[in-house]
Amino acid sequence: MTVRPASRPDERRLSDQGLAIIAALVEARTGQEIAPNRVWRVETALKPLLRGSGASSLDEFVSHVVAAADGVLIDAVVDAILNNETSFFRDAGVFDQVAEAARIRAQEAGGRMRIWSVGCSTGQEPYSLAILLAEKMGIDDPAFPEILATDVSAQALNRARAATFSQFEIQRGMPVRRMVEWFEKRGEQWTAHPDLIRKVQFRRHNLASDPCPAGKFDLILCRNLLFYFAPERRHRLFDRLAGVLANEGLLVLGAGETVIGQARGLVPSERFRGFYCRAAEDAGRT
Amino acid sequence: MARLLTLSLPALCETWAFQYAYDKVIWMKSCLVVDDSKVIRQVARHILETLRFEVREACDGRQALDSCIASPPDVVLLDWNMPVMSGMDFLRALHATDLPKRPKIVFCTTENGMAHIRAAIEAGADEYVMKPFDRETLESKLQIVGID
Numbered sequence A: 001m002t003v004r005p006a007s008r009p010d011e012r013r014l015s016d017q018g019l020a021i022i023a024a025l026v027e028a029r030t031g032q033e034i035a036p037n038r039v040w041r042v043e044t045a046l047k048p049l050l051r052g053s054g055a056s057s058l059d060e061f062v063s064h065v066v067a068a069a070d071g072v073l074i075d076a077v078v079d080a081i082l083n084n085e086t087s088f089f090r091d092a093g094v095f096d097q098v099a100e101a102a103r104i105r106a107q108e109a110g111g112r113m114r115i116w117s118v119g120c121s122t123g124q125e126p127y128s129l130a131i132l133l134a135e136k137m138g139i140d141d142p143a144f145p146e147i148l149a150t151d152v153s154a155q156a157l158n159r160a161r162a163a164t165f166s167q168f169e170i171q172r173g174m175p176v177r178r179m180v181e182w183f184e185k186r187g188e189q190w191t192a193h194p195d196l197i198r199k200v201q202f203r204r205h206n207l208a209s210d211p212c213p214a215g216k217f218d219l220i221l222c223r224n225l226l227f228y229f230a231p232e233r234r235h236r237l238f239d240r241l242a243g244v245l246a247n248e249g250l251l252v253l254g255a256g257e258t259v260i261g262q263a264r265g266l267v268p269s270e271r272f273r274g275f276y277c278r279a280a281e282d283a284g285r286t
Numbered sequence B: 001m002a003r004l005l006t007l008s009l010p011a012l013c014e015t016w017a018f019q020y021a022y023d024k025v026i027w028m029k030s031c032l033v034v035d036d037s038k039v040i041r042q043v044a045r046h047i048l049e050t051l052r053f054e055v056r057e058a059c060d061g062r063q064a065l066d067s068c069i070a071s072p073p074d075v076v077l078l079d080w081n082m083p084v085m086s087g088m089d090f091l092r093a094l095h096a097t098d099l100p101k102r103p104k105i106v107f108c109t110t111e112n113g114m115a116h117i118r119a120a121i122e123a124g125a126d127e128y129v130m131k132p133f134d135r136e137t138l139e140s141k142l143q144i145v146g147i148d
């Protein structure tokens, strides 16, 4: 005969208090809010950390995080939660349009364009961009745009700089011809060619609290990121992005995002559908 | 026409005319899943059906070739190693036929080395999925070949 243990609270679930603590921690570190419908992601993200922590439940794990004197555990928690699902050429249509806009802008403006990929995570977006531009204009073209890619997570940036992807990551969204052209297989991992890696400059940056990178950008990609911020803060961040957007520069948002009703300084671009630019009354002032 | 209108809604849905119009409007794409593993065929079928594909199956290259000649699908999800006729031999045989419409070919195999991938591209494969795969991977590859 077997004796069943008395039922106890599910140690893999986070209590409301535990969640509130984690949410506050993430917001304090990054400014991002955890929407109620993303709670399951927090639990999923914390489980691997829980296993390595010696804590017996997620709530106990949270108490370890709060008690931790150094920031290492907190960083790990924030990284795990922000680890967004990302893929190469996410929303492929957008990339074709971005490359076309970049080509036209380069012709008009002359010189070297500047592109900023905000919230680049493990680098799929800026590398996709670099591949497209390399195909359009040649990787050795002196006018090849400067691509700056930033993220709040140091761990994600380390991976992005290494440009090394698992089999799952590499084939998600990546056409096979581009994969064999731009990546090399080492063991089970796929690593980008050094020429491609050199085209992207990665830097740690917290959009919510750090000053924007210096200078103006001809193209800013900030996709599926501002969605995570409270409306008030989102307005301010849109203003910040507008502030570093060059005259005639373009802002690219995620497929389901808009500036309409969210930002005074930005309006839909008339030339490039789905993209945004600085409002006319603002554009003359720089 | 008057007869049609006297049918109940469920009955109407069963009519050939309705099915034809439905498929035309919704434009279901067809996929031939070729793999000697029943499990892989089932997994692929499940994913493809949630992506609104009409799915057919074949256990080897020979069966796949017969199926394509009888009625070419929009896309073939193709294993490499199979008894009777391999994926590569199927691809060569398919190119030798004079089908009016050539299906898109997406290799789906555990052969994940650079040499195999290059050989598949040279033989005319449109895309390449390395097993194991998931829904997102398959979906993105079908989008890349323009079948979605």
Ligand SMILES: [Mg+2]
Binding pocket: B035, B036, B037, B079, B080, B081, B082
């Ligand atoms: Mg097989």
